[in-house]
Amino acid sequence: MAKEITSRSENYSQWYNDLVVKADLAENSAVRGCMVIKPYGYAIWEKMQAELDRMFKETGHVNAYFPLFIPKSFFSKEASHVEGFAKECAVVTHYRLKNDPDGKGVIVDPDAKLEEELIVRPTSETIIWHTYKNWIQSWRDLPILINQWANVVRWEMRTRLFLRTAEFLWQEGHTAHATQAEAIEETFKMVNVYANFAEQFMALPVIKGHKSENERFAGALDTLCIEALMQDGKALQAGTSHFLGQNFAKAFDVQFANKEGKLEHVWATSWGVSTRLMGALIMAHSDDNGLVLPPKLAPFQVVIVPIYKSMEQLAEISAKVDAIIPLLKAKGISVKFDDNDAKKPGWKFAEYELKGVPVRLALGPRDIENGTVEVARRDNLSKEVVQLDGIENYVEALLEKIQQTIFNKALAFREEKTTKADTWEEFKDLLTNKGGFISAHWDGTPETEQKIKEETKATIRCIPLDAVEEEGKCIYSGKPSGRRVLFAVAY
Numbered sequence: 001m002a003k004e005i006t007s008r009s010e011n012y013s014q015w016y017n018d019l020v021v022k023a024d025l026a027e028n029s030a031v032r033g034c035m036v037i038k039p040y041g042y043a044i045w046e047k048m049q050a051e052l053d054r055m056f057k058e059t060g061h062v063n064a065y066f067p068l069f070i071p072k073s074f075f076s077k078e079a080s081h082v083e084g085f086a087k088e089c090a091v092v093t094h095y096r097l098k099n100d101p102d103g104k105g106v107i108v109d110p111d112a113k114l115e116e117e118l119i120v121r122p123t124s125e126t127i128i129w130h131t132y133k134n135w136i137q138s139w140r141d142l143p144i145l146i147n148q149w150a151n152v153v154r155w156e157m158r159t160r161l162f163l164r165t166a167e168f169l170w171q172e173g174h175t176a177h178a179t180q181a182e183a184i185e186e187t188f189k190m191v192n193v194y195a196n197f198a199e200q201f202m203a204l205p206v207i208k209g210h211k212s213e214n215e216r217f218a219g220a221l222d223t224l225c226i227e228a229l230m231q232d233g234k235a236l237q238a239g240t241s242h243f244l245g246q247n248f249a250k251a252f253d254v255q256f257a258n259k260e261g262k263l264e265h266v267w268a269t270s271w272g273v274s275t276r277l278m279g280a281l282i283m284a285h286s287d288d289n290g291l292v293l294p295p296k297l298a299p300f301q302v303v304i305v306p307i308y309k310s311m312e313q314l315a316e317i318s319a320k321v322d323a324i325i326p327l328l329k330a331k332g333i334s335v336k337f338d339d340n341d342a343k344k345p346g347w348k349f350a351e352y353e354l355k356g357v358p359v360r361l362a363l364g365p366r367d368i369e370n371g372t373v374e375v376a377r378r379d380n381l382s383k384e385v386v387q388l389d390g391i392e393n394y395v396e397a398l399l400e401k402i403q404q405t406i407f408n409k410a411l412a413f414r415e416e417k418t419t420k421a422d423t424w425e426e427f428k429d430l431l432t433n434k435g436g437f438i439s440a441h442w443d444g445t446p447e448t449e450q451k452i453k454e455e456t457k458a459t460i461r462c463i464p465l466d467a468v469e470e471e472g473k474c475i476y477s478g479k480p481s482g483r484r485v486l487f488a489v490a491y
Contacts (some may be wrong), residue, residue, distance in 0.1 A: 004023055005019055005288065005290065005354075005384055006018050006179055006183075006487050007268070007288045008232070008287070008288055009334060010280075012231070014064045015288070016160075016279075016282065017025075017160070017161065019254070019282060019286060019290060020161045020162065020282065020292065021161075022036050022290075022354065023040065023183040023291050023354055023355050024039075024040045024041070024355070025037070025038060025041030025161075025162075025278070025282075025331060026038055026041045026161045026162060026278075027161075028161070029302065030321045031166075031269070032159075032166070032309075033155075033156055033157075033159040033165055033167075034043060034165055034166050034167045035161050035162070035164030035165050037169075037275070039144075040299060040355065041278065042310060042386045043077075043253070044170070044278065044293070044297055044298075044299060045169065045275060045278060045283070047296075047297045047299070048201070048202075048206035048278075048297060049149065050179055050275060051201050051296075051297075052171065052193075052197055052273070053147075053149075053171075054396035055193050055197060055364035056171075056173070056193070057145050058188075059145075059189060059193060060145050061145045061146065061147045061173060062145065062146060062147070063146070063147050063148065063149065064146045064147075064148060065148055065149075065150065065172075066124050066127050066128055066148060066150075067121075068120060068121055068150075068151075069092060069118040069119070069120065069121070070118065070119045070120075070124070070126055070127045071116050071117075071118060071119075071206065072074075072091070072116055072117045072118065072119055073116060073127035074119075074127060074130060075089075075119060075126055075128065076252040078125070078126065078219050078247060078248060078251040080218050080219050080247075081125065081218045081247075081248075082218075083102075083218060084217070084218020084219065085122045085123065085154070085218060085386070085466070087155075088122055088154040088155050088156070089094025089119050089154075089155065089157050089328075090120040090153045091117050091118070091119055091124055092114065092117060092118040092119075092120065092389070093113060093114060093117050094109065094110075094112045094113050094114065095112050095114055095260060095456040096111075096385070097109060101223035113410055114179055115119070115403075120153040121152050121153065122146060122152055122153060122154045123152060123172060123270075123272075124150070124152075124172055124174065124302040125174065125219065125244070125248055125270055126248075126252075127205075127294070128146075128148075128174045128250050129174075129248040129249065129251070129252040129254055129268070131255050132144065132176055132252070132266070133252050133253060133254045134209070134255050136176060136254055136255075136266060136375070137256060138256055139178050139257065139258050139259055141256065142176055142177060142178045142266070142336055143175060143176060143177045143178070143182060143186075143357070144174075144175060144176040145151045145175050145227065146173065146174055146175065146482060147171055147172070147174075147188075148171065148172050148173075148174070149169075149170075149171050150169075150170065150171070151167055151168065151169050151170075152167070152168060152171065152172075153166060153167050153312070154166065154168075160209075160284070161274055161279075162275055162276060162278040162279035163236075163279040164276075164491075165275075165440065165464060166168060168274050168275050168276070168466050169233075169270055169274060169275045170272050170273060170274035170275065170301075170328065170471075171273060171274075172270060172272040172442060173190060173211035173270060173271045173272065174268070174269070174270050174273070175269045175270075175453055176210040176249075176254070176266045176267070176268055177267040177268070177269070178256065178258065178264075178266070178267070179195040179243075179255065179264065179267060179437050180267050182267065183243060183244075183245075183267035183268060183269050184222075186245055186269045187222065187224055187241045187242065187243040187269050187271070188224065188241075190269070190271040191208055191224040191225070191226060191239070191240075191241040194206075194226050194238070194239035194241070194271075194273060195208050195226050195239075196226065196279075198226055198238055198239070199276075199407065200296075201294065201296045201297055202277065202280070202281055202294060202297065203283075203284075203285065203294040203296075203403055203404075203406040203407035203410060204225035204228050204238070204280060204281070204284050204407070204410060205228070205407065205410055205411040205414055206227060206228050206238060207226070207227045207228075207437075207461075207462060207464055208224065208225070208226055208443060208462070208464070208465045208466075209224070209225060209227065209461075209462025209463050209464040209465050209467070209486070210222060210223065210224060210225075210462060210463045210465070211224070211225055211240070211269055211460075211462060211463075212446070212460040212463065212485070213221035213446050213451055213458075214380040214446045214449050214453075214459070214460070215241060215459060215460060215461075217242045217270075218243075219244060219248065220240075220242040220245075220247075221243050221244065221245060221247070222243040223240055223242050223243075224240065224241045224242075224243075224465075225237055225238075225239065225240045225241075225461075225462055226238045226239045226240075227437075227461045227486065227488075228280055228284060228286055228414075229284075229410075229413070229414045229417055229418075229436060229437060229488070230280070230281070230490050230491070231281070231283060231284065231413070232435070232491050233434070233435025233488075233489075234435065234488065234490055234491055235363060235437065235461045235486075235488035235489070235490040235491070236276070236279070236280050236283070236490065236491045237276075237461070237490065237491075238271040238273065238277060238280050238282065239271075239272070239277075240272065240309055241269065241270075241271035242270045242271060243265075243269055244268035244269060244270060245267065245268070246265040246266065246268070247268070248268050248280050249265040249267070249268055250265050254266045254275065254324055262381065270406050272310070272349075273478040275433055277353060278390070280364070281294075281297065284410050285406055285409075285410065286356065289353050289354065289381070289400050290355065290356060291354065291357075292356050292378060292379055293356035293357070293378070294358075294402075294403050294406050294407075295359075295399040295402055295403050296403055297402075298334070298357060298358050299334070299358065300334040300335060300336045300357065301334050301357070301358050301359060301399055302328060302334070302335040302336070302357070302358070302359045302360070302361060303334055303335070303337075303352050303357045303361070304321055304324070304325075304335065304336070304337045304338065304360075304361045304363060305338055305345055305348045305349065305352075305360060305361070305362050305363070306318070306337075306338075306339055306345075306363055306364070307345050307362055307363065307364030307365075307367075308364065308365065308462060309406060313364075313365050313402025314339065314341070315365070316338060316365065316368060317363050317365070317368065319335075320363065320368055320388075321337050321363065322338075323371065324361075324388070324391060324392075325337065327391070327392035328391075328392050328395060330392065330401075331392050331393075331395070331396045332361070332397065333392070333395060333399065336357075338352075345362070346468045346472070347454070349362075349376075352378075353381075354376060356378055357378060358377070358378050358379070358399060359375065359376070359377060359395060359398060359399065359402070360376040360378070361373050361374070361375060361376075361391075361395075362374040362376070364433075365390070367385075368388075371387060371388050371389060372385050372386065372387060373386060373387075373388050373391060373455075375394070375395075375398070377398070377402060378402075379395045379402050379405055379406055379409075388481040393460070414436070414437070416436075417429050417435065418437040418438075418439065418486075419436065419437070419438055419439065419441070420438075420440070420460075420484070421440045421475060422440070422475070423436050423475060424476055425474050427440055427456075427475045427487070428456060430457055431456055431489065435488075435489065436460070436484045436488065437487070437488050438486070438487045439484045439485070439486055439487075440475045440484055440485065440487055441470075441472035441473055441474050441475055441478075441481035441484055442460065442474050442475070442476075442481055442485050443474035443477045443480070443481055443482075444481070445477075448474060448477050448479075448482075449477050452487070457489050458489050459487065459489075459490055460485050460486065460487055460489060461486045461487065461488050461490060462485070462486055463483070463485045463486075464485075464486060467483045467484060467485070468483065469482055469483055470482070470483055470484060472484070
């Protein structure tokens with residue numbers, strides 16, 4: 001039988017950790033703060049990668065790769081950027097080991113010290129803009145629309161699988177433009193790509209908005225984000241898109257000759273999502289029985305489990321399954337036939353429930369005789385017996401229904417957990433007793449936001465793009481405010 005997991009109501013954090021490990025998604029590694037992504041978890045990440053990569057290329061972007069190591073001096077060129085990442089950097093100081101003269105293994109060779117230390121990339125703006133200086137001379141060289149799939153290192157002391165690890169996988173887009181308007185358009189375009197991906201593929205409703213100055217990316221003039229709500233009422237930042245202005249172009253002296261022959265600094269953006277999306281997927285949809293995966297991202301969407309007592313019956317079922325699988329695959333449905341005779345059907349049912357397989361088909365001799373099959377849905381744990389004839393059409397429609405049902409459930413939860421607060425007492429009461437997103441007035445100052453964070457741990461998750469003008473008073477300072485922003489305690 002599938003291994004037990006802690007219930008969400010008992011201990012949400014332990015439930016998450018249990019699920020990641022017992023559903024074979026990832027595990028802690030021998031390197032503190034780093035994880036091993038196991039095949040089943042990586043298969044989900046690969047599906048995410050494939051869809052995002054397709055969406056990037058449809059919007060004109062191409063992939064490239066830049067070095068893992070960045071000279072320390074590069075970080076000194078953009079002051080706010082280095083300040084934002086300085087405490088998280090891993091630094092390479094030597095390039096060689098040697099045998100310990102005392103016979104105790106190996107030691108760092110003190111004579112192999114680097115002339116300049118190298119930073120293991122926490123993000124690639126500096127190395128990329130140093131490179132772009134050689135690529136850009138004229139307006140004809142623009143825009144540059146590049147994405148990189150890579151790993152990065154941010155030295156975290158408190159880590160959680162997928163959500164916050166010292167090393168993680170991500171993509172980072174870095175674009176260069178001739179005008180401010182083009183760069184701003186790019187910033188909005190990519191946050192929309194992320195929102196579409198989250199909602200259409202992850203079945204995850206998100207809110208698009210601007211980050212406050214305190215939460216903005218180090219070195220950016222504006223950061224756009226998508227924010228999602230997890231089942232414990234905490235928010236999770238699922239993706240960001242940054243308008244960098246000309247900060248990095250000026251820091252690395254990246255100029256181009258415009259159509260009139262005048263030199264100008266380039267305008268820049270960067271944008272990224274990471275394996276943190278795996279954490280969002282788990283926490284937004286899964287239940288006490290295990291994973292609940294949207295069909296579009298499930299490693300396989302259908303599992304077929306034979307029910308039999310003899311090898312003759314298994315052979316008969318297998319022949320029928322051999323005819324069904326091509327019909328399903330012709331519909332673009334990924335399917336697994338589990339005829340492993342070392343595990344009983346009950347164990348398989350529990351295991352695939354734990355792993356979140358969207359649809360399970362159980363087929364026995366009586367089903368073949370009656371021309372039927374038992375269909376089980378993972379999202380609501382319902383079962384029904386349907387006709388085998390036309391099963392491919394039934395399953396195709398069912399997968400679409402499951403995808404939409406999962407989204408609708410998450411959306412209804414978010415709406416129920418989004419509340420307006422007009423006073424400081426009301427704000428604190430909602431945080432303590434309800435959680436979720438709190439829509440409240442803020443006076444627009446970093447000082448007030450910081451005080452709210454210090455007293456409640458809540459931060460401004462975003463200033464929604466669709467926020468309407470509304471006169472009010474800041475919940476904390478009482479000063480005038482022109483619109484509401486979204487607060488929450490966040491991961």
